[in-house]
Amino acid sequence: xxxxxxxxxxxxxxxxxxxxxxxxxxxxxxxxxxxxxxxxxxxxxxxxxxxxxxxxxxxxxxxxxxxxxxxxxxxxxxxxxxxxxxxxxxxxxxxxxxxxxxxxxxxxxxxxxxxxxxxxxxxxxxxxxxxxxxxxxxxxxxxxxxxxxxxxxxxxxxxxxxxxxxxxxxxxxxxxxxxxxxxxxxxxxxxxxxxxxxxxxxxxxxxxxxxxxxxxxxxxxxxxxxxxxxxxxxxxxxxxxxxxxxxxxxxxxxxxxxxxxxxxxxxxxxxxxxxxxxxxxxxxxxxxxxxxxxxxxxxxxxxxxxxxxxxxxxxxxxxxxxxxxxxxxxxxxxxxxxxxxxxxxxxxxxxxxxxxxxxxxxxxxxxxxxxxxxxxxxxxxxxxxxx
Ligand SMILES: NC(=O)c1ccc[n+]([C@@H]2O[C@H](COP(=O)([O-])OP(=O)(O)OC[C@H]3O[C@@H](n4cnc5c(N)ncnc54)[C@H](O)[C@@H]3O)[C@@H](O)[C@H]2O)c1
Ligand SMILES: O=C(O)CC[C@@H](O)C(=O)O
Numbered sequence: 001x002x003x004x005x006x007x008x009x010x011x012x013x014x015x016x017x018x019x020x021x022x023x024x025x026x027x028x029x030x031x032x033x034x035x036x037x038x039x040x041x042x043x044x045x046x047x048x049x050x051x052x053x054x055x056x057x058x059x060x061x062x063x064x065x066x067x068x069x070x071x072x073x074x075x076x077x078x079x080x081x082x083x084x085x086x087x088x089x090x091x092x093x094x095x096x097x098x099x100x101x102x103x104x105x106x107x108x109x110x111x112x113x114x115x116x117x118x119x120x121x122x123x124x125x126x127x128x129x130x131x132x133x134x135x136x137x138x139x140x141x142x143x144x145x146x147x148x149x150x151x152x153x154x155x156x157x158x159x160x161x162x163x164x165x166x167x168x169x170x171x172x173x174x175x176x177x178x179x180x181x182x183x184x185x186x187x188x189x190x191x192x193x194x195x196x197x198x199x200x201x202x203x204x205x206x207x208x209x210x211x212x213x214x215x216x217x218x219x220x221x222x223x224x225x226x227x228x229x230x231x232x233x234x235x236x237x238x239x240x241x242x243x244x245x246x247x248x249x250x251x252x253x254x255x256x257x258x259x260x261x262x263x264x265x266x267x268x269x270x271x272x273x274x275x276x277x278x279x280x281x282x283x284x285x286x287x288x289x290x291x292x293x294x295x296x297x298x299x300x301x302x303x304x305x306x307x308x309x310x311x312x313x314x315x316x317x318x319x320x321x322x323x324x325x326x327x328x329x330x331x332x333x334x335x336x337x338x339x340x341x342x343x344x345x346x347x348x349x350x351x352x353x354x355x356x357x358x359x360x361x362x363x364x365x366x367x368x369x370x371x372x373x374x375x376x377x378x379x380x381x382x383x384x385x386x387x
Contacts, residue, residue, distance in 0.1 A: 014285020073383025083280035136160030141195030144202035232256035
């Protein structure tokens, strides 16, 4: 029986695949084998010794202590691309809200008083304050051309915008998906110089924290729009507020409300709604649920953020899944222990990523406890599972 702890609301469509015969799923339990999480902060959480895997039903993993998980032999998975369309739609909405001053205009219209004749008069008198601009007359900068960034860039091209993109680590697959009309910037500064609206689709980490700061805001065209549906700390909030006050920025559209942003006229702050559609929630939960099941039951690794991709069809009577530090002679020591227990290897694979190696070893016989204990005792081995 595997135990799955859920830390946030996870779509039932994703949880349904954990059949009652082999799985217990609950929002409170001790000794879980796996955790399913959305945005809950796991940095201060005690990591139970029983934990083997964490599934992030979404894209960003900055709420999970990845290095600490690796040290404890815990695999971390996410759901790349599963909520990308939902975020793209929200970015398009944000661009239109800002370009046409819709929130302010809507507020104005809602507050009109008097009879209809008077309301109509106020409408015609007041509307000039809310005149906006059209998207095809502007250039959109897209920082980060991953699952979301590519979709946003392509959609903006279809809306007639000029689009400039920047991503120093863009994958070949994403490059294949990108509209050929998207122009390439050589740096964030190059991109900011060239655009009227900029949108960020990058992970939050030590390289991207406060990527938008006061110097960069000054280098943008006057009256620009910043959209941030990535993470709050990508943007230096104080710098944005100052740029709004000076007129350097026309609007800041984001998914991360705060006290500083509250009540600001040209800030549109949504309550982290980018991925909140039934479709995206289902996609994420189903994708990460499938990955967790395959990892718990077969040791296969798909879409992990701390382990290499390892998928091996099962052969032999049982399987060993070993996670270890990526050092010389680890495979030699593991096969030596198996040899001592007279266990014959049928098939095996060893892959590594960022200092961590992962092995799937299919063997002819059952693996006895002594052999498993022997492998767990090798210096550098982080986790051994017999499957
Ligand atoms: N608001 C929401 O609800 C919501 C939903 C999904 C994702 N997100 C956020 O958006 C981020 C991106 O999601 P995704 O699915 O597109 O991820 P992704 O991994 O597919 O794409 C991220 C891209 O950013 C690029 N990148 C990394 N550092 C960069 C840098 N310094 N400059 C330029 N490019 C850089 C990477 O090469 C990658 O191509 C997530 O990490 C998450 O924080 C927010
Ligand atoms: O789960 C959510 O609603 C937000 C997810 C989003 O921030 C992500 O990084 O995928």
